Amino acid sequence: MSPARVPLAQSFRAARERRGPLLTEPRTTALRWVNGAPDGVPDVTVDAFADVLVMSLYRDFAPSEEQALLDAAVEAWAPRSLYLKRRPREARVLANTSREALAPEVPARGAPVEALEALENGVRFLIRPAQGLSVGLYLDMRETRAWLMGQVKGLTVLNLFSYTCAFGVVATAGGARRALNIDTSRRVLDWGEENARLNGQPVDRYDYVAGDVFDWLGRLAKKGQAFDVVISDPPSFSTTRTTRFSAARDYPQLAEAAARLVTPGGRLVACCNLSTLTGRRFEAMVAEGVARAGRQGRPVHSLGPSPVDFPASPEAPPGLKVNVLQLR
Template sequence: MGALPPSLVDVLRASRERRGALLSDARTTAFRVLNGEADGVPEVTADVFGGLYVISLYRDLTSAEEETLLDAAVAAWAPRSVYLKRRPREARVLANVAKEALAPETAARGEPVESLTALENGLSFLIRPGQGLSVGLYLDMRDTRVWLKDEVRGRTVLNLFSYTCAFGVVATGGGATRALNIDASRRVLDWGEENARLNGQPVDRYDYVAGDVFDWLKRLAKKGEAFDVVVSDPPSFSTTRTARFSAARDYAKLAEAAARVVAPGGRLVACCNHAGLPMRRFEAMVAEGLALAGRQGRAVRSLGPSPLDFPSPPGQEPALKVHVVELR
């Protein structure tokens, strides 16, 4: 990609201003202010959490280019602080050996922030900007969380690959009778418990389960447990002690396992954020998984990121795909 645009301050200022109603919504303080090519700065994104900005680089910039970008961000946005995340294509490989280079714990500009509370549609989420490449909340799922909250009153919810349990918090806030969160990492589940407490929600440790999702889906199916809504939001790639997962290769297998624990009349919320997997192919993989589980499904909703803060370049579909299927 080419160099940063010469009028970078103007580009960044205009990008933020295009967020329109989000800028004045007191119930939502977390959203994307720069979305790469669609906002004029290819392979660079920026998310805001209150006065904190997190800039992510998906290409290598020189030190001088990084400084120029950071200075422009300060001039355009007047942030409390800015944190920088470097996400080269090989970041998954490097993350274990060069974490500090990829995700510095210290602020690149402004004051250090150990943690802060951000709002999304009136719910509170704990953000930790120096804790790695991910800071606690995936903002492209905001519209899906809005939809979920309206669907779950009186229902049970299973939240797979739960990370910091945002879907669980939203489900409980929407009146779900139970939200069971499963993730491989106990650390992020503890973070999820903190999010629940931030919102005045009760915490039952039995609903925050650390372990391999596929193993737990087998256990739940064997015990005959079923849920009214199952949210499946895996990383595009993951490795545990016992298995490797690739969404582009393995999503049908995941959909099969998840479908086995969806109650009759319940819904599978299948999510994928792999830019290289087209929506039609993704939907076909979900259908394949349902067939393998011996279930029939009816597509009821397609969701994705809000075009207000996650615009796509002309002719490109968003990386995030959410396919909601009702199962018989």
């Protein structure tokens, strides 16, 4: 063992140990073991799904550095499998790099795992660690999903940019009367249906809608439909055949369209994970959109990632911002 690897493995062990309260929670097997600089390992995160780990690199590491990180992770934790994701921050680098180079389908260490089940607060989710850069569940939303589950009994929920429909599954588990999921990708919606069935929930194809979110917001408004809870969790940047969305520029437009579909007294759950957007600026953008819709919004809750497995520091503040507004 080279001396250079010992401190890294120790950092990994210490980071996991700091997750103590979550490690002993049998109803949750999906959590973040390393969260970059606050855990002493800048530009590196490690997400654990039971005994399968996903390591993400947020800068261009040299091959020798990558190998040292992987070896240290195996030394510290001895996982069944360890998958590697390379996530350069610059869009041009992402655009010019093959998917296989960014997210190899074979594990960097251990045996291949096509799919596995992970638990979050007793709810089951299907994880596909070799699928791409995103493996099925965004762990920083765990606190928001837990909050939602206790708020929606008997209510209707609209889940925008639903990805694998985690919010919809959790809402149904919490007793929601209906959860409508909208995403541009039919593939991830099918994955969402799998998640629902995994939890013994009925699946109605009409509640898994593939299409442009802005287009569907307009259609639903024209039909006069409204929902008790509308969840808006867009990617920071996205492009469809008809729209281009940037959270830093277009969130007021999204908040306006979403607010039009909230029932009087209902809630808008506005989410953003763009780290360069400050919490104060995000609040102002959401308020601007709500006002444009002719609605009045009262902030009732502010959420974010769990400080247990998503520790922050002044140099690395939390990226996720979740604002809950009650609308009149």
